[in-house]
Amino acid sequence: MREKATTLYLGPQHPGITGNMMVRLKVMGDTIVSAQTEVGYLHRAFEKLQERRNWLNSFTLMCRFCVPETDPMENLYARAVESLDNIEVPERAKYIRVMVLELARIATQLMWYAGQNGSLGLYTMGQWSIGDRDYILDLFEQLTGGRVYHMYQWPGGVRRDLPEGFEGKVLRTLDYLEKRLKDYDDLMFSNSIFQKRTQGVGYVPKESIIEHGVVGPVLRGAGIRSDIRIDEPYEVYDKLDFEIPTQEGSDIWARALVRRAEVHQSIRIIRQVLDQMPKGEFNTSIPNPMKWRVKAGDTYVRAESARGEVGYYAVSDGTIHPRRMHLRGAAYVHAITLLENILPGQNVADVSAIMNSLGTCAPEIER
Amino acid sequence: MYNDKNSKKIVETIQNWARSHSVWVLAYGTGCGAIEIAPTMTSRYDAERLGFRGAATPRQADVMLITGYLTVKTVKRVVRVYEQMQSPKYVVGFGSCTINGGMYYDSYNTINLLDRYLPVDVYINGCMPRPEAVIAGLAKLQQIIREGKANGAEKYLENLEWYKENQRKIAPNWIAKAPDLNW
Amino acid sequence: MKEIKDKMIAQINAAFPEAVNKAYDGNRLDFTVHKDAIPGFLSHMKDQLGFRHLSHIAYVDWIEENEFELVYLLWSPTDKVKLFVHTRIDRENPVMHNIDMIWRQANTYQREIKEMLGIDFPDMVAPDEFILEDWDDIPPFRRDFDTLEYVNRTFWHRPGREDAQDVRETISKRSGEEIPDFAKKYSR
Numbered sequence: 001m002r003e004k005a006t007t008l009y010l011g012p013q014h015p016g017i018t019g020n021m022m023v024r025l026k027v028m029g030d031t032i033v034s035a036q037t038e039v040g041y042l043h044r045a046f047e048k049l050q051e052r053r054n055w056l057n058s059f060t061l062m063c064r065f066c067v068p069e070t071d072p073m074e075n076l077y078a079r080a081v082e083s084l085d086n087i088e089v090p091e092r093a094k095y096i097r098v099m100v101l102e103l104a105r106i107a108t109q110l111m112w113y114a115g116q117n118g119s120l121g122l123y124t125m126g127q128w129s130i131g132d133r134d135y136i137l138d139l140f141e142q143l144t145g146g147r148v149y150h151m152y153q154w155p156g157g158v159r160r161d162l163p164e165g166f167e168g169k170v171l172r173t174l175d176y177l178e179k180r181l182k183d184y185d186d187l188m189f190s191n192s193i194f195q196k197r198t199q200g201v202g203y204v205p206k207e208s209i210i211e212h213g214v215v216g217p218v219l220r221g222a223g224i225r226s227d228i229r230i231d232e233p234y235e236v237y238d239k240l241d242f243e244i245p246t247q248e249g250s251d252i253w254a255r256a257l258v259r260r261a262e263v264h265q266s267i268r269i270i271r272q273v274l275d276q277m278p279k280g281e282f283n284t285s286i287p288n289p290m291k292w293r294v295k296a297g298d299t300y301v302r303a304e305s306a307r308g309e310v311g312y313y314a315v316s317d318g319t320i321h322p323r324r325m326h327l328r329g330a331a332y333v334h335a336i337t338l339l340e341n342i343l344p345g346q347n348v349a350d351v352s353a354i355m356n357s358l359g360t361c362a363p364e365i366e367r
Numbered sequence: 368m369y370n371d372k373n374s375k376k377i378v379e380t381i382q383n384w385a386r387s388h389s390v391w392v393l394a395y396g397t398g399c400g401a402i403e404i405a406p407t408m409t410s411r412y413d414a415e416r417l418g419f420r421g422a423a424t425p426r427q428a429d430v431m432l433i434t435g436y437l438t439v440k441t442v443k444r445v446v447r448v449y450e451q452m453q454s455p456k457y458v459v460g461f462g463s464c465t466i467n468g469g470m471y472y473d474s475y476n477t478i479n480l481l482d483r484y485l486p487v488d489v490y491i492n493g494c495m496p497r498p499e500a501v502i503a504g505l506a507k508l509q510q511i512i513r514e515g516k517a518n519g520a521e522k523y524l525e526n527l528e529w530y531k532e533n534q535r536k537i538a539p540n541w542i543a544k545a546p547d548l549n550w
Numbered sequence: 551m552k553e554i555k556d557k558m559i560a561q562i563n564a565a566f567p568e569a570v571n572k573a574y575d576g577n578r579l580d581f582t583v584h585k586d587a588i589p590g591f592l593s594h595m596k597d598q599l600g601f602r603h604l605s606h607i608a609y610v611d612w613i614e615e616n617e618f619e620l621v622y623l624l625w626s627p628t629d630k631v632k633l634f635v636h637t638r639i640d641r642e643n644p645v646m647h648n649i650d651m652i653w654r655q656a657n658t659y660q661r662e663i664k665e666m667l668g669i670d671f672p673d674m675v676a677p678d679e680f681i682l683e684d685w686d687d688i689p690p691f692r693r694d695f696d697t698l699e700y701v702n703r704t705f706w707h708r709p710g711r712e713d714a715q716d717v718r719e720t721i722s723k724r725s726g727e728e729i730p731d732f733a734k735k736y737s738r
Contacts, residue, residue, distance in 0.1 A: 040681035328606035
């Protein structure tokens with residue numbers, strides 16, 4: 001019997017969707033025939049607003065680009081302005097930035113643990129990992145004053161030095177997390193339902209990888225060892241010793257294993273950073289922000305976020321306002337063309353899990 | 368028995384008391400504030416002990432959290448979802464951007480005043496509001512429900528023309544027809 | 551790094567004599583190409599020189615020169631070199647060649663450019679609307695689109711905001727406090 005394809009709207013109001021976006025599915029029975037992403041529910045026109053702000057005011061918009069992971073964006077802005085204006089950053093500031101970036105990476109991965117398992121019905125993990133993520137947010141709060149939006153890594157260094165006794169607190173949190181990660185493994189990775197629902201699901205073919213410009217854990221889950229922290233080292237990543245985990249499967253399971261290993265590597269990096277961190281200044285003085293004219297020119301800086309490459313193209317025309325700021329989000333390619341490409345043939349029940357494992361972040365797509 | 372004035376009052380008081388202890392929140396993350404809903408609902412802050420829990424569909428939900436800025440495209444969906452919800456229903460405006468546009472006051476795609484498009488019962492201030500602030504806001508909502516003052520839905524029906532006119536102003540092609548509540 | 555870059559510049563100049571190189575430090579290569587040569591140039595970069603990854607297509611509106619600029623940002627994973635390919639498009643007649651057969655994700659970038667800048671890609675297959683819905687003004691990311699004027703026309707502002715342009719001054723005026731010395735230099 002020939003079935004007729006039905007149109008199914010997934011989102012924007014749907015508990016399984018990641019953020020505020022929509023996927024229009026054509027389904028036959030339980031199988032997806034075609035998919036079409038529709039975004040734009042979160043378009044705030046940041047890049048237009050930045051053209052109206054001065055160089056320091058537009059910095060405060062940066063962290064709002066992607067809400068689950070705010071620090072790589074701040075880092076990009078700071079490095080873009082520094083490279084345009086030839087500002088030297090003190091060594092200590094670079095180490096502090098790396099520490100903040102890696103803490104943010106762990107926090108994002110813990111958020112991902114919750115989302116990935118929530119999409120498969122394992123809600124216990126959400127209770128655990130979101131609760132543990134709060135320990136990192138508490139560290140951020142002590143360091144920067146904010147839980148989610150930090151506005152900490154500004155051009156010229158960081159906003160404040162580490163508070164007294166902060167290193168000890170970080171180390172205690174890391175010890176606790178390492179203990180907890182064992183529990184996560186027991187609950188999640190040795191769970192046979194999780195294995196059955198992820199192995200072989202959401203497969204990204206090797207030929208799609210170059211064609212679609214895939215980045216981050218999705219790329220490493222397909223066996224390609226690529227990471228901007230190694231390829232194009234920024235801050236002090238070239239002085240640190242860490243591994244780039246890869247897996248061969250290229251399905252949700254492989255990407256989950258990559259992310260799990262990345263949390264361990266981040267913990268290792270932060271331990272080294274705290275070990276090696278020099279004493280000294282944490283900030284160089286920048287011109288009066290109200291009258292700051294950044295030298296004319298253009299630049300493109302890249303960073304590795306927990307979801308993959310984020311890049312920032314900045315143009316200055318020598319006035320107090322940025323001429324053009326343009327962000328390349330990691331989810332930008334994953335959530336639209338790649339998702340539309342890999343969804344046909346999959347089961348409707350797996351869409352949410354696939355979107356989570358691709359690292360979809362709706363506010364970053366439309367900005 | 369229900370018809371005389373006193374027993375009606377008693378029944379309403381009991382209804383409101385019961386409603387205030389079982390408020391189901393619609394799972395619709397309309398903006399950045401949705402990131403603080405996860406800690407509020409899970410183990411650390413655990414809003415479920417106050418009777419708040421997630422609801423997947425509008426028809427089962429009592430309260431809609433507008434978590435942050437609303438873009439023009441989202442407003443249309445939010446209005447539609449709000450009209451699908453069954454009375455009693457409440458709206459909580461979450462973050463500075465719902466109050467006056469916040470830092471997006473000059474963005475061409477985000478609305479500035481939420482209360483021109485939907486009746487708001489409680490505002491929570493901050494960018495972004497901490498989970499404690501969210502819980503304080505939700506507790507305030509419970510209080511006004513108990514006092515019978517959370518009558519945003521009635522206000523919406525009374526002033527439907529005014530709200531529809533404002534909604535039509537930003538979405539002229541969308542609600543071209545007369546207001547239609549039968550989604 | 552220097553040798554790799556020099557070798558690449560020589561190769562590119564041999565294949566595309568009209569491409570203009572601009573020298574930069576570090577791992578940045580920079581070329582300016584005529585817009586009609588873009589599809590050929592990019593596919594040559596991808597197939598022959600190892601620039602397999604299209605990072606982004608950035609766009610700038612140079613309204614003073616009556617031109618749009620597109621910047622194709624490429625990355626070579628083997629040689630670790632970043633390549634910037636600039637091209638200029640006339641602002642009066644904005645038409646550009648489609649490159650989504652070289653990289654599929656360029657389709658998304660071009661949809662955004664089409665909507666935000668109004669550049670047309672005649673042979674691109676994609677739905678009409680991407681981010682905006684029912685947009686009836688000029689494309690919003692053009693420099694001559696005034697977003698604040700649009701907001702004043704379309705939305706409402708809550709009163710009490712207009713005098714708060716300088717927070718420090720407003721607080722001192724409302725509460726009768728002196729502005730502290732250290733803060734004076736940041737005041738406008």
